[in-house]
Amino acid sequence: MKKLICLGTILFAACLGASAQVPEGQPATSNVRGAEYPRIHPDLRVTFQIKAPSAQKVEVTPGGGANGLGKGPFEMQRSPDGTWSATVGPVQPGFHYYWLLVDGFPANDPSSETYFGWGRQSSGVEVPDAALDFYDAREVPHGDVRIHWYRSGTTGQTRRVYVYTPPGYDADTGRRYPVLYLQHGAGESERGWTAQGRANFILDNLIAAGKAEPMIVVMENGYAVKTGAVSGAGGRGNEAFGEVVIKDLIPEIDKSYRTRSDREHRAIAGLSMGGGQALMVGLGNLDKFASIGVFSGAGGRNLDVKTAFNGVFADAGAFNKRVPLLWIGCGTEDNLIYAGSRVLHEALEKAGIRHVWSEGPGLHDWQVWRKHLHEFAQCVFKSNAKR
Amino acid sequence: MKKLICLGTILFAACLGASAQVPEGQPATSNVRGAEYPRIHPDLRVTFQIKAPSAQKVEVTPGGGANGLGKGPFEMQRSPDGTWSATVGPVQPGFHYYWLLVDGFPANDPSSETYFGWGRQSSGVEVPDAALDFYDAREVPHGDVRIHWYRSGTTGQTRRVYVYTPPGYDADTGRRYPVLYLQHGAGESERGWTAQGRANFILDNLIAAGKAEPMIVVMENGYAVKTGAVSGAGGRGNEAFGEVVIKDLIPEIDKSYRTRSDREHRAIAGLSMGGGQALMVGLGNLDKFASIGVFSGAGGRNLDVKTAFNGVFADAGAFNKRVPLLWIGCGTEDNLIYAGSRVLHEALEKAGIRHVWSEGPGLHDWQVWRKHLHEFAQCVFKSNAKR
Numbered sequence: 001m002k003k004l005i006c007l008g009t010i011l012f013a014a015c016l017g018a019s020a021q022v023p024e025g026q027p028a029t030s031n032v033r034g035a036e037y038p039r040i041h042p043d044l045r046v047t048f049q050i051k052a053p054s055a056q057k058v059e060v061t062p063g064g065g066a067n068g069l070g071k072g073p074f075e076m077q078r079s080p081d082g083t084w085s086a087t088v089g090p091v092q093p094g095f096h097y098y099w100l101l102v103d104g105f106p107a108n109d110p111s112s113e114t115y116f117g118w119g120r121q122s123s124g125v126e127v128p129d130a131a132l133d134f135y136d137a138r139e140v141p142h143g144d145v146r147i148h149w150y151r152s153g154t155t156g157q158t159r160r161v162y163v164y165t166p167p168g169y170d171a172d173t174g175r176r177y178p179v180l181y182l183q184h185g186a187g188e189s190e191r192g193w194t195a196q197g198r199a200n201f202i203l204d205n206l207i208a209a210g211k212a213e214p215m216i217v218v219m220e221n222g223y224a225v226k227t228g229a230v231s232g233a234g235g236r237g238n239e240a241f242g243e244v245v246i247k248d249l250i251p252e253i254d255k256s257y258r259t260r261s262d263r264e265h266r267a268i269a270g271l272s273m274g275g276g277q278a279l280m281v282g283l284g285n286l287d288k289f290a291s292i293g294v295f296s297g298a299g300g301r302n303l304d305v306k307t308a309f310n311g312v313f314a315d316a317g318a319f320n321k322r323v324p325l326l327w328i329g330c331g332t333e334d335n336l337i338y339a340g341s342r343v344l345h346e347a348l349e350k351a352g353i354r355h356v357w358s359e360g361p362g363l364h365d366w367q368v369w370r371k372h373l374h375e376f377a378q379c380v381f382k383s384n385a386k387r
Numbered sequence: 388m389k390k391l392i393c394l395g396t397i398l399f400a401a402c403l404g405a406s407a408q409v410p411e412g413q414p415a416t417s418n419v420r421g422a423e424y425p426r427i428h429p430d431l432r433v434t435f436q437i438k439a440p441s442a443q444k445v446e447v448t449p450g451g452g453a454n455g456l457g458k459g460p461f462e463m464q465r466s467p468d469g470t471w472s473a474t475v476g477p478v479q480p481g482f483h484y485y486w487l488l489v490d491g492f493p494a495n496d497p498s499s500e501t502y503f504g505w506g507r508q509s510s511g512v513e514v515p516d517a518a519l520d521f522y523d524a525r526e527v528p529h530g531d532v533r534i535h536w537y538r539s540g541t542t543g544q545t546r547r548v549y550v551y552t553p554p555g556y557d558a559d560t561g562r563r564y565p566v567l568y569l570q571h572g573a574g575e576s577e578r579g580w581t582a583q584g585r586a587n588f589i590l591d592n593l594i595a596a597g598k599a600e601p602m603i604v605v606m607e608n609g610y611a612v613k614t615g616a617v618s619g620a621g622g623r624g625n626e627a628f629g630e631v632v633i634k635d636l637i638p639e640i641d642k643s644y645r646t647r648s649d650r651e652h653r654a655i656a657g658l659s660m661g662g663g664q665a666l667m668v669g670l671g672n673l674d675k676f677a678s679i680g681v682f683s684g685a686g687g688r689n690l691d692v693k694t695a696f697n698g699v700f701a702d703a704g705a706f707n708k709r710v711p712l713l714w715i716g717c718g719t720e721d722n723l724i725y726a727g728s729r730v731l732h733e734a735l736e737k738a739g740i741r742h743v744w745s746e747g748p749g750l751h752d753w754q755v756w757r758k759h760l761h762e763f764a765q766c767v768f769k770s771n772a773k774r
Contacts, residue, residue, distance in 0.1 A: 050492075055492055120498075146534070237420070
């Protein structure tokens, strides 16, 4: 090899902001390979650092202006060499979107992986929770996450769906599995539940511990418009999602994977916008879905339980017999959704509609949704789904 | 649904730079959903546009300073509303990395998907080639691309590998397949060959046309250091890659997928740095690999064919009998690699080492590597591999 020059190895030198003196803390696991910042301190403060010698002002801004990182923007301080730094927190454990405002422009941090949220590829920082490891990649058998392409007649597109197949799926070729359709939130994509949510590791760990039924998890994109319609940006453009699920996606999944294709073995859940979609598509198609999960996704205001959703709740006894699991959860610090979610829960309770209500500390963020999936996955597809 | 409010749907309004009057051309297919820029004109000029009212100067810079977009940076012009625009080209067809320099800071374009290259998540623009559709998602059966996690004893990490399984893999459970190990270039990752290279669609199309053997394609990360070693940034940190392949990856793949595990049905190829790795790992382990592909990845300078690679070429007859396919390709406009590649080809030719040499117009970029894979995949795993 000495005399053969493989020039590819010297094609570039990356500028990842690595420094000779290693400061306190650890690089975030959400960083790109070799990047020392963002850096998590033992007390859960986070230090951000970039090089931008020609910029006049640089700030860190949490996704949405405020999230588990706190309320931003946070000003970064300039060093003489053009390095800018800011330390924030202590912050909340979990995954948090952020950007750098470089002279006001929302730029990604070159040191961070990107995560599709807020309608764009965004930076994100993973802050560990010393008390929780249910979403970590532990040394247990791992399922594959398959990127699967299929033709949607509804949208006229080749669409991409992420499909988790549980450990053992390829070895035990006679076995069929229940299927959970699991949706992301507004501004996110079919990649969110694995990249931000770690759904695959959550399932791997639960299955290894015997706490969840081995299941297939189908993660599609919640945005879909019919052929010829103009796809809107951001929060719009999801009008045809239900039709895609019923007409295109379920047949494709049942054809491509070893599913149990009866309604009892098919569930739909989602977070935020996806929770609303799970409720609409699920309750609207109870011949297809037996179980429904709504994670920080629905609020009832002046809800008339008798007439809502085409009267599906009108006969509580019939509903309870038909739906083994209606699961509704929300973080108590979720200012947008909590109050309305609680109203919905109470209205259903009063009407005798059996459901699981889960509330606990937490914002409108992925840490809550990881916990929701962790709870939901332990209830669904079990004949004795607990109240 | 009327009385039930799903707040998730109104959680945000995205700013994707969409405009009311639609100008000439089409949004690039590499854009995020709903983004109108970058925009490809019929003559292959490309218009970039962003909003950055507080910036003093904004430029578009091609990855590496110059690529198929031309030699940058390209100044963007400010409109009174703080929108900045630049039209460049006509440019080369294919995929090109780029960033926006916002007051000198290399920011991603919020309108672009991100593609891991140059050691970070980068913006990229896909410029169509009217004459080529071999890498498009055509209406043919699609294989899955599986994200697979496994434990590497060499690195002490849980590593992630992308595995293409061909159409029909799940249906025809008695069939076993040859395996191509396919590596990305410096600063890229295991995601590159599918996201930038479209390897899965190239294979889908070839298999549908009966032009390539249905095969499994394994795409790992070319960076690996041994347990306890410090992982370098950028172009360093790949010291243990060969050991990972031989000790960890091949056993994992042969255990997890229905492979044909003899050497005749295992090949290794790569681009740029990955081409050098394919040559080193392949020639160094001819008991494991029968076929090797080097895409813009190797140059011979003062090459002593008799002694190079531990003398593997010393006996041309024996080598030719043992290696059904040694494939070497390079673009003629690749200033970094072409001359050296040609020297290597000529030295091998002179020594009687049978190989395929493929040169044609092209830079050191993904459009060339797509073509290389397209050619290579038609030769490999065929007993009559052409000269």
